[in-house]
Amino acid sequence: xxxxxxxxxxxxxxxxxxxxxxxxxxxxxxxxxxxxxxxxxxxxxxxxxxxxxxxxxxxxxxxxxxxxxxxxxxxxxxxxxxxxxxxxxxxxxxxxxxxxxxxxxxxxxxxxxxxxxxxxxxxxxxxxxxxxxxxxxxxxxxxxxxxxxxxxxxxxxxxxxxxxxxxxxxxxxxxxxxxxxxxxxxxxxxxxxxxxxxxxxxxxxxxxxxxxxxxxxxxxxxxxxxxxxxxxxxxxxxxxxxxxxxxxxxxxxxxxxxxxxxxxxxxxxxxxxxxxxxxxxxxxxxxxxxxxxxxxxxxxxxxxxxxxxxxxxxxxxxxxxxxxxxxxxxxxxxxxxxxxxxxxxxxxxxxxxxxxxxxxxxxxxxxxxxxxxxxxxxxxxxxxxxxxxxxxxxxxxxxxxxxxxxxxxxxxxxxxxxxxxxxxxxxxxxxxxxxxxxxxxxxxxx
Numbered sequence: 161x162x163x164x165x166x167x168x169x170x171x172x173x174x175x176x177x178x179x180x181x182x183x184x185x186x187x188x189x190x191x192x193x194x195x196x197x198x199x200x201x202x203x204x205x206x207x208x209x210x211x212x213x214x215x216x217x218x219x220x221x222x223x224x225x226x227x228x229x230x231x232x233x234x235x236x237x238x239x240x241x242x243x244x245x246x247x248x249x250x251x252x253x254x255x256x257x258x259x260x261x262x263x264x265x266x267x268x269x270x271x272x273x274x275x276x277x278x279x280x281x282x283x284x285x286x287x288x289x290x291x292x293x294x295x296x297x298x299x300x301x302x303x304x305x306x307x308x309x310x311x312x313x314x315x316x317x318x319x320x321x322x323x324x325x326x327x328x329x330x331x332x333x334x335x336x337x338x339x340x341x342x343x344x345x346x347x348x349x350x351x352x353x354x355x356x357x358x359x360x361x362x363x364x365x366x367x368x369x370x371x372x373x374x375x376x377x378x379x380x381x382x383x384x385x386x387x388x389x390x391x392x393x394x395x396x397x398x399x400x401x402x403x404x405x406x407x408x409x410x411x412x413x414x415x416x417x418x419x420x421x422x423x424x425x426x427x428x429x430x431x432x433x434x435x436x437x438x439x440x441x442x443x444x445x446x447x448x449x450x451x452x453x454x455x456x457x458x459x460x461x462x463x464x465x466x467x468x469x470x471x472x473x474x475x476x477x478x479x480x481x482x483x484x485x486x487x488x489x490x491x492x493x494x495x496x497x498x499x500x501x502x503x504x505x506x507x508x509x510x511x512x513x514x515x516x517x518x519x520x521x522x523x524x525x526x527x528x529x530x531x532x533x534x535x536x537x538x539x540x541x542x543x544x545x546x547x548x549x550x551x552x553x554x555x556x557x558x559x560x561x562x563x564x565x566x567x568x569x570x571x572x573x574x575x576x577x578x579x580x581x582x583x584x585x586x587x588x589x590x591x592x593x594x595x596x597x598x599x600x601x602x603x604x605x606x
Contacts (some may be wrong), residue, residue: 176383177392185456188371189322193404194427194447195272196368199409199516201421204351204359204412209360210570211408215401217563222397223556224537225373226381226390231540231547233386238373239468241301242532245539249590252474254532256586257579259469261525262462263495265370267502268457268518272294272450275424275515279444293460293498298454300459301496305487322450325443329427333410334434343434349417359570366567367519368404370526371454372397373503373533459492466491473593524575525582527564534560 170544205544222230228241235241243251264592278285292569307351336343352359372393380390411426414434421427467488470479479491502518519569538557540548568576 177388180342180382180392181396183461184372184392185400188369188396188400189326189403189450189454193368194325194407194425194450195275195408195515196365196519197408197426198347198421198423199364199519200361201349201412201415201417202351203357204349204417206351206353207361207365207412208409209353209358209564210365211404213358213362213563213566214365215370215404216371217560217567218366218554219401219561219598220398220559221534222372222393224530224533224560226393227537227548227553227556228533228540229389229393230386231545233389236468238529238533239472241536242529245536245543246532250532250535252590252593253583253586254529255465255469255474256589257525257582258529259462259465259475260368261522261529262458262465263499264518264522264525265501266297266458266462266495266499266523267293268367268515269451269455269458270294270503271515271518273448273455276428276444276448276451279425279428280441282336282446290504293503296455297459297496297499297503300452300456304463305457305461305483305489321446321591322453323403325427325446325450327405328580329407329410329412330403330432332414332431333407336414336434344413345418347414350413351417359566359574361570363567363572363575364516364519365408365451369400370523371457372400373529387589458539459496462494462495463488466495473596474590520571520575523567524571526578526584527567527571527579531561531564534564 200210203210212331225238232241232244235244239251239255242254270290272297274289274293275466278289317373357409411420411430414430415423420429422424425440425444425447428444430440431443432438432440466475467480467482469475470477470488470491479494481487481490483489534557537548537553538561541550541553541557568579
């Protein structure tokens, strides 16, 4: 990993604006927005304030990734951004924790999808939920083994379908506001507003926005990355933020706080109670499609990310090997096995508790990458890079650093310590990779 580092370019066609935008929207709108109302219910109105903070912070983060893509279009994604500005070790540690967070995210998505699929098809409730979730993980590993174009095409389809339940919830909320506004004040949450509650709720809510960096991760596969990645990143993030603002408050205001906290499919509960009886089941079908689309997108990204890290010496080189479709087969199999193991561990809790635990852990593991990219943008401003020399660049970079610190505080002691532990585990692995590369160079020079 010396000099400029970029993701390895595999064979196959490039992906363009629509696939990249679908990756952003599809990976952000996964299961988080549909399951998190239950996780956030104990925080009451603290959750709504947390949502506002998270959405504002994520728009700033989207600006960071967009500006980095314009300034360093050949860097190969977040690893290259950090490597060129902050150095090899910070880039390694940021990408290492992010890599862990991606397969944690796959575990959380599979767990959330199970809750909604059981609502759609009640007989599936007879299946052990842990095995069900693990089966979903491996189904999407199999799909992505057929190549990035297959996974990308499915991503566009599922992204279009997943917007339907969001539209249904928004229309229902608007109809109730016009015809029965009292329903919004009949059973308001009673939890008092506190700074601790806002910060904790913000970190949980942040999980629902993770994925705004999705277009930049497979940068080596993107057609005209300097133009495509910024456009798709901003378009996907703005659209997602607008949708979340509309729909995030509805379950909290319409369902009793304690009942919402125990709901495995909160949006389906809202539809069954305030729309046509049985409509929640149909909504749950599209929510499940949303989660499956996100699971597909994150599976695609974790394979590409693992291959990139292996190609740069961060992980064993064997993980960079691809099949005739240009797919990193072993990378997908290894990360699938890791996600499967984490699903098994998380099901010692209830479904909602397991999902909440995985979201906090996955968010904490993602934050080092966000911090590294924000600092990378600040470093480009300091160096007076032509694309980053304005005062606005400094404001964006500073705001993102403060947002990441805020999110770390909100994560709480246990997830924060887990993130530190991941960083600590990465240090000896980094030393081992450097030793291995030096040995390889020495062997070649003999």
